[in-house]
Amino acid sequence: MNKKQHKASAYWKENVKYLFILLSIWFLVSYGAGILFKDVLDNIQIGGFKLGFWFAQQGSIYIFVILIFVYVRLMNKLDKKYGYDT
Amino acid sequence: MSVQVWTYVLVGITFALYIGIAIWSRAGSTKDFYVAGGGVSPLANGMATAADWMSAASFISMAGIIAFAGYDGSVYLMGWTGGYVLLALLLAPYLRKFGKFTVPDFIGDRYYSKTARIVAVICALIVSFTYVAGQMRGVGVVFSRFLEVDINTGVVIGMVIVLFYAVLGGMKGITYTQVAQYCVLIFAFMVPAIFISIQMTGNPVPQLGMGSKLNDGSGLYLLEKLNGLSTELGFAEYTEGKKSIMDVFMITLALMVGTAGLPHVIVRFFTVKRVKDARKSAGLALLLIAILYTTAPAVSVFAKTNLINTVNEEEYTNMPVWFKNWEETGLLTFNDKNQDGKIQYVADKKANELVIDNDIMVLANPEIANLPAWVIALVAAGGLAAALSTAAGLLLVISSSVSHDLIKKVFVPNISDKGELWAARGAATVAVVIAGYFGINPPGFVAAVVALAFGLAAASFFPAIVLGIFYKKMNKEGAIAGMVVGISLMLFYMLKFKFGIFDGGKAAVPGLERDWWFGISPEGFGSVAMVVNFIVSIVINKFTPEPPQEVQEIVEDIRIPSGAGEASSH
Numbered sequence: 001m002n003k004k005q006h007k008a009s010a011y012w013k014e015n016v017k018y019l020f021i022l023l024s025i026w027f028l029v030s031y032g033a034g035i036l037f038k039d040v041l042d043n044i045q046i047g048g049f050k051l052g053f054w055f056a057q058q059g060s061i062y063i064f065v066i067l068i069f070v071y072v073r074l075m076n077k078l079d080k081k082y083g084y085d086t
Numbered sequence: 087m088s089v090q091v092w093t094y095v096l097v098g099i100t101f102a103l104y105i106g107i108a109i110w111s112r113a114g115s116t117k118d119f120y121v122a123g124g125g126v127s128p129l130a131n132g133m134a135t136a137a138d139w140m141s142a143a144s145f146i147s148m149a150g151i152i153a154f155a156g157y158d159g160s161v162y163l164m165g166w167t168g169g170y171v172l173l174a175l176l177l178a179p180y181l182r183k184f185g186k187f188t189v190p191d192f193i194g195d196r197y198y199s200k201t202a203r204i205v206a207v208i209c210a211l212i213v214s215f216t217y218v219a220g221q222m223r224g225v226g227v228v229f230s231r232f233l234e235v236d237i238n239t240g241v242v243i244g245m246v247i248v249l250f251y252a253v254l255g256g257m258k259g260i261t262y263t264q265v266a267q268y269c270v271l272i273f274a275f276m277v278p279a280i281f282i283s284i285q286m287t288g289n290p291v292p293q294l295g296m297g298s299k300l301n302d303g304s305g306l307y308l309l310e311k312l313n314g315l316s317t318e319l320g321f322a323e324y325t326e327g328k329k330s331i332m333d334v335f336m337i338t339l340a341l342m343v344g345t346a347g348l349p350h351v352i353v354r355f356f357t358v359k360r361v362k363d364a365r366k367s368a369g370l371a372l373l374l375i376a377i378l379y380t381t382a383p384a385v386s387v388f389a390k391t392n393l394i395n396t397v398n399e400e401e402y403t404n405m406p407v408w409f410k411n412w413e414e415t416g417l418l419t420f421n422d423k424n425q426d427g428k429i430q431y432v433a434d435k436k437a438n439e440l441v442i443d444n445d446i447m448v449l450a451n452p453e454i455a456n457l458p459a460w461v462i463a464l465v466a467a468g469g470l471a472a473a474l475s476t477a478a479g480l481l482l483v484i485s486s487s488v489s490h491d492l493i494k495k496v497f498v499p500n501i502s503d504k505g506e507l508w509a510a511r512g513a514a515t516v517a518v519v520i521a522g523y524f525g526i527n528p529p530g531f532v533a534a535v536v537a538l539a540f541g542l543a544a545a546s547f548f549p550a551i552v553l554g555i556f557y558k559k560m561n562k563e564g565a566i567a568g569m570v571v572g573i574s575l576m577l578f579y580m581l582k583f584k585f586g587i588f589d590g591g592k593a594a595v596p597g598l599e600r601d602w603w604f605g606i607s608p609e610g611f612g613s614v615a616m617v618v619n620f621i622v623s624i625v626i627n628k629f630t631p632e633p634p635q636e637v638q639e640i641v642e643d644i645r646i647p648s649g650a651g652e653a654s655s656h
Contacts, residue, residue: 011645022171023171026171030168030338031335031339034164035331036335038331042325047294047298048296048299048307048310050309053160056160057159057163060163060164060167060168062376065373065376068174068368069369069373072366072369075179075362079647079648084647084648085362
């Protein structure tokens with residue numbers, strides 16, 4: 001493997017690591033909090049919302065938006081680090 | 087001014103605006119026509135994507151469906167937003183770097199195969215046609231109720247408008263009209279929601295109003311009140327569901343993956359300049375979509391509570407004007423079974439006297455809450471914006487599939503740019519006419535087929551694209567086998583359990599529910615078909631030759647964001 005390919009594969013590894021972390025959170029807030037553990041979380045009430053119900057109809061969506069913007073920031077930094085930002 | 091005059095004024099102004107934009111942004115080349123010249127800013131693309139995505143189903147139907155389904159309606163909220171995370175992280179940046187015009191372009195080039203391209207074209211056409219028929223129907227419903235024209239005349243007016251700016255402007259015209267349509271539809275959705283939230287809870291933010299205490303001095307939280315009303319009438323508690331956890335999980339997954347695999351959404355990310363812009367614009371699109379998607383469940387709660395309070399155990403003769411108006415459309419029916427002159431709205435089907443179509447909740451909501459006439463008219467203009475913007479995006483996918491993927495890439499490779507542009511316009515015109523036909527004569531199974539469209543996208547495109555990017559050694563044999571098996575399995579399951587064609591037709595469908603595999607409904611089966619697609623692709627790939635070296639180099643290249651050239655056809 002030459003230097004250029006080496007750099008590319010290191011960049012790709014870091015990218016995949018970010019994807020793994022972000023998609024784990026994506027899974028936890030929707031399928032976890034909103035579906036699988038909904039009944040348990042519903043025992044906690046915040047204002048008029050049962051927590052599991054809130055995650056299913058509100059919370060998961062807010063976190064999805066945040067996840068994409070975190071991804072944008074992480075990747076912009078990563079592009080800079082490897083000089084791929086041109 | 088009356089509601090009708092206001093509606094004419096607002097709908098007239100917005101239509102004039104769309105046509106003005108279309109004339110200003112005419113397409114001069116195929117590149118303009120397919121990807122708006124490739125120079126759209128991330129914000130404009132985010133707004134256009136949001137308008138493209140939010141259809142008549144999101145604007146008109148979704149809050150109504152949730153109002154009647156309660157917690158079970160969450161599948162749409164999570165499913166149709168969570169898919170954007172997949173799109174932003176797994177697809178959009180790489181497809182932008184790849185830099186072609188259409189989704190079949192990617193499948194055809196990455197899997198170095200005409201067969202793969204044609205399979206992708208067929209999927210894109212099926213998905214888009216089923217969708218667009220539903221949009222035309224939405225246009226017809228809004229016209230017939232608010233402008234009191236015949237539903238068919240409404241569909242024809244909608245066709246003419248879409249035809250005008252889609253054919254003239256292509257992606258360029260569509261993009262900038264969609265920006266305007268996003269503004270119209272989000273304003274139209276938020277204004278009544280804010281009004282009603284203040285009325286019912288005193289909180290101007292609907293997302294918070296939904297979890298606040300009622301304004302009526304009872305000290306009850308709104309959701310507690312609605313749970314109480316629901317159980318009193320024999321329905322399930324609003325915050326609980328009736329579907330199994332397994333089924334909710336599978337439907338949500340199928341909708342998310344289907345969303346990420348829809349060609350008319352993916353293609354929007356070909357229009358921005360750089361890979362960086364594609365990521366950012368996916369984030370902006372979801373943010374703009376989330377404004378509506380977090381408001382919709384609040385609207386559902388307000389509307390359901392208001393509805394029960396207004397109609398249940400009240401005298402039929404005292405019903406407000408909106409009740410009579412919607413009765414005339416046939417979307418709301420009252421049958422005084424026990425002859426007491428009052429309306430009983432209960433869960434028990436034998437005693438229930440009121441049948442309400444999901445679709446009228448959002449449209450009737452401002453009237454139920456006694457909001458001013460201009461707000462009601464605004465909702466009509468918003469519904470039209472939502473339906474038209476999505477229809478236009480879908481028509482573009484249809485026309486580019488025909489003119490670019492079939493004519494240019496398969497049948498007449500040496501066609502000139504001008505010739506291809508005219509072919510694209512011709513294909514768009516034919517597509518509008520076919521869509522209009524389905525809008526006027528909707529096949530009885532439109533709703534069922536829309537679910538099929540998501541299942542199909544999940545079972546076919548998503549695995550093929552993801553493997554194409556993340557698995558360098560994925561070859562054409564594996565991808566084609568995966569797509570064919572995934573789609574066929576999905577089709578089989580839908581035909582068996584949604585249409586009952588192997589067991590004596592639609593009448594048999596309710597009885598077949600017991601036989602669902604693992605208790606998964608046809609709507610959720612796209613998830614299973616997707617997993618099967620992945621497995622088949624990978625297994626076949628193991629036993630067939632590696633892809634050629636130059637294809638592996640393409641994959642290495644799309645993983646690196648720098649040097650994304652402008653979208654090109656070669």
